[in-house]
Amino acid sequence: MTTPLVRIVDDDADARSSSSFFLSMMGLEIKEYDSAYRFLEEDDMNRPGCIILDVRMPDMTGMELQVKLNQKDCLLPIIFLSGHGELDMAVHALKRGASDFLQKSAKPERLLAAVKKAVTASMEEYESGNEIETLRKIYDSLTPREKEVVLGVAKGELNKVIGYSLGISERTVKMHRANLCSKLNVTSAVEMATFLRKIGVLNA
Structure with missing residues (x-):
């Protein structure tokens, strides 16, 4: 059975490690990426779970990565983390399909709740897709x-x-x-x- 994976994409090593440690203590499997480019190169986006994505990163911002993921029809829910909390940015991110938009100063429990919601939605989507694929194979036979x-x-x-x-x-x-x-x-x-x-x- 495929288990969900929580990806943390953030160039801030301390923030990345802090979120990773907390969520792993809650029983979640975590993978860290220090840049959007590394995420795009290395991640298996077919595996269900979610992405915790920093808004402001050098080379490629979180918002720019969201656009690329939408172009790839990536279904992974995105939870944006911002150290700035710009309202307009949050609105744009949510309109483009983000699951949530939190400030980095948000309580860990708030992040955990957002991750659980996103992971649950992703697993339901994944299981539904698997069911349809199985039914399609039966029909094709x-x-x-x-x-x-x-x-x-x-x-x-x-x-x-x-x-x-x-x-x-x-x-x-x-x-x-x-x-x-x-x-x-x-x-x-x-x-x-x-x-x-x-x-x-x-x-x-």
Whole structure:
């Protein structure tokens, strides 16, 4: 099972170490980066968790890194830490999808709460993505005929209607339907429809 990782990106070694020590004592796995460039070069952004990101860093600021991550469609929640607390900067960061914006002087408990919220959201996103990938593989394993039948069943069509449109007997449709219930691990047309919606084959 994949465990979440909290990344701390900050050029201030003391601040970085302080946050890292506190959060690791709370049972979280931490990885530190002293620059945005190092983070981009070394981090596995497919692993769930979150990013604690300093606003002001040389070479590439936290805000600039956020823009790059958005361009990469990175789904990791970002918690900004600022030693300055500019309101406009916080508003822009949150509008671009940041999970939270805290001052570095915030109490450790406030940081922990923000991290727990971000990590929970990331893990839910990750698990949902894994589920969809698994369901997609199951769907891809179906024969072309089974895909035609399951679509008709999911749309609520009667067996005889499906058979007529596909040029097969109603008995054959029933056989395919039984096989589909087994392969997709479902028991009804409603569950088949839910399955197809999850993988984007059937519109909501």
